[in-house]
Amino acid sequence: MLSDTRTNAGVDNIARYRKMFTWETTGERVICLMCSGNLSITQGVITRIDRDLKKAAKGESVETILNVDSLFRVAQIIGDHMRDMQDLHRETLQAQGEAADATIILTGQRAGGMQRLFLIYSAGNFIEATEDTPYFQIGEHKYGKPILDRVITPATPMSEALNAVLVSMDSTIRSNLSVGMPLDLSIIRTDTYTFAVNRRIETDDETYAELSRQWSDAVRNAFHALPPAPYLEM
Template sequence: MTYCLALKLTEGLVCLSDTRTNAGVDNIAKYRKTFTWSVPGDRAIVMMTAGNLAVTQAVMSLLQENIDHPESGIETLFTAPSMFRVAEIVGDAMRVVQNRYGPGLSAMGESAVSSIILAGQRAGGKGRLFHVYSAGNFIEATEDTPYFQIGEHKYGKPILDRVITPETPLETGITAALLSMDSTLRSNLSVGMPLDLSVIKASEIGIVHERRIEENDANFLHLSDSWSAALRSAFADMTGIRV
């Protein structure tokens, strides 16, 4: 299982993913689910993946292969003129991989279902956020729904619904994303550390934060403990209210 979330804010884009892909009593695997591409001042792209690991790895590899070994007539993440076109390129890559491996996986009773969150900004345009599905089709985040989640999303959704709007400051968005992840980590063992955080700042058209948050990260532990204390305090205040 996994949990990835991305916020589309006026000040920029916030992306956060865990790294756990398999969980059991004696079987835990960790893989990076966040992938980034950047040309400072021109474009910044972040993708996060969920679903069949072989499928999503193949999609990421195909996208990178087209960048490393470009062929005439084939657009890449670095040549696409807009983020909408980038989303189409990612969707095309998903269809290629699904057509190649999907039937075989289905024949063996395995699911090929996969999804990708795509966040990015191109020079001359605003930050955009897309959710690409297994069929290669996609939807875009709007002012009414300024965030996307994939994977184990239910535990981390309430805080996003209560806090996030397009006008939410970037730093507040980062905190909300981390608390959303913390709530999921607390409630589901199939989501696990370390975390990968990527932040695109609209005014810079670049990835201004890109770091891994390890299990013993002091700041994250302090944030988690403070959130738990705040919730306990708020709950104590509620006990005097009768409905």
């Protein structure tokens, strides 16, 4: 899971907000969300998730993303929160010409279950990744999609998948002002129930800058190694 941190209400109102949220019960369960769309809607969803976790920690009997017995049920709970937020704000937002749309990617695994990947829509409904569609993108996704389409398959090893999401994000950052550093990166390896990686990649991260340079050079070199363009002779 890789997300940027830029939120904007017009180009003259740009702010930095975390879009990735993680929860972990080491050895039993690990959950990661990424949000896009209307920030007040997705913040409301996260607030409700955390409110329920606090209630449960105080001994209240409440379903939470950390105590239900399947990731599918976690997706349903998040979908319910999404629906509540839409019911609360959509009409007023639309009356003021604002969009209430929001999308959430959910992944995680609980002990005894499979690692799963869901895409939750504004209406609270959701779909799951499959062999045919092994990855999801939300938000400003088009710039970075071609490289993912060219290299990502269900068999892609972790190192390649990580390079792919990093260079995909790099292309997007270069082409669109509404996407920007720093980035948040989380990696969950199957059957570990913890984060192999869960870190922020800061604006001045030299490792990221080096990969970005290498990819930029590699693409330019690949491009300049193409034969002379066709059709010009005719």
